[in-house]
Amino acid sequence: MISNHALELAQTLVRMDTVSRNSNLTLIHFVRDELARLGVSSRLTYNADKTKANLFATLGEGKPAGVILSGHTDTVPWDGQAWSLDPLSGAVQDGRLYGRGSADMKAFIGLALAQAEAYLNSPAPFAVHLALSYDEEVGCLGVKELIADLRDAGIRPLACIVGEPTLMVPAIAHKGVYRYKCCVRGKEAHSSLTPRSVNAIEMAARLVGKLRDMAEGFEQHEARYDGFDVPYSTASVGQFHGGIADNVVPRDAEFRYEFRNLPTADAAQMQAEVLAHARALEPRMQQVAPEAGFRFEPICEVPAFLGSADDAVTRLAQRLAGAQGTTLVAFGTEAGIFKQAGIPTVVCGPGSIEQAHQPDEYVSLEQLGRCETFLQGLAGVRSVSELV
Secondary structure: OOOHHHHHHHHHHHOOOOEOOOOOHHHHHHHHHHHHOOOOOEEEEEOOOOOOEEEEEEEOOOOOOOEEEEEEOOEOOOOOOOOOOOOOOOOEEOOEEEOOOHHHHHHHHHHHHHOHHHHHOOOOOOOEEEEEEOOOOOOOOHHHHHHHHHHHHOOOOOEEEEOOOOOOOOEEEEOOEEEEEEEEEOEOEEHHHHHHOEOHHHHHHHHHHHHHHHHHHHHHHOOOOOOOOOOOOEEEEEEEEEOOOOOEEOOEEEEEEEEEOOOOOOHHHHHHHHHHHHHHHHHHHHHHOOOOEEEEEEEEEEOOEEOOOOOHHHHHHHHHHOOOOOEEEOOOOOHHHHHHOOOOEEEOOOOOOOOOOOOOOEEEHHHHHHHHHHHHHHHOOOOHHHOO
């Protein structure tokens, strides 16, 4: 069972409203102050308007760089969802901790914070780093600033454990998530004079058709990666807007789309294919209206993650979790960004993604107990060789 102290910290964090559209500073300052009571200083890196921050703290200053325990502080909203409990209640009922972020992933952060004193007093020959980020849910924005700050400060952790919900089974791969907005500019006209116009919706539809063709191509021809729910890359359009009236040829249209690429597939090449198709459409559009064309904006670019069952950090996570094997996950995490920074990484945390983002989100106390045992075990590691 989970200790009262760890559970209380998890509840405290769940009760803080850190939906991505809001500031996360209440949570960050709480963690900073809890660590300060133990004599631990925190590095904070902020977003542009200083309303959000990352936190990085080293438990065991002076020891060689060690393992990061990574968690994101933001949550998705609950607008329009049918909750039977207050999403910020942090209620414990029927062996479960309820609330937005309980599974994804504030409970992990609370449990890691509960072990801070143990890590400070640990005989382990390496430090434990606590890394908390902002805006993971909207594109893993904050962690990029956090990693850049570590690089500038010369801090080189040996490994990273991302505590996303995996039912405490180490995950060694996930797909990438790349989302883009495409804005199409045409030329309006009365609908009786279509040859004098460029129909932005129709031009956008041609590009949407290209994306559909690409998606079908992935399904039919891409080499399968066994272990994923969908064992090939996908492409889809999520939003489409355009037009002002039935009898006006639309000047503007906008749509948003995404790729979820296998770790073995090149998302940049996918986007390049879309751009090439758009550029091929523009000359005829510009014969009518020189200003017509396509404009693209990235919404989020979260790289795929590919670790290994043979990585030392994976083997350590298996031992600490008492897990026999590893798994793959369908959702995106910050793991690929840590891996790109040269830090061996594994994803392992309490709860299930099936409860995340849902009404009455919860994580079981059984899972939290297993996670606490995992984190306690980290303090007992005796050799750096278990990380590298």
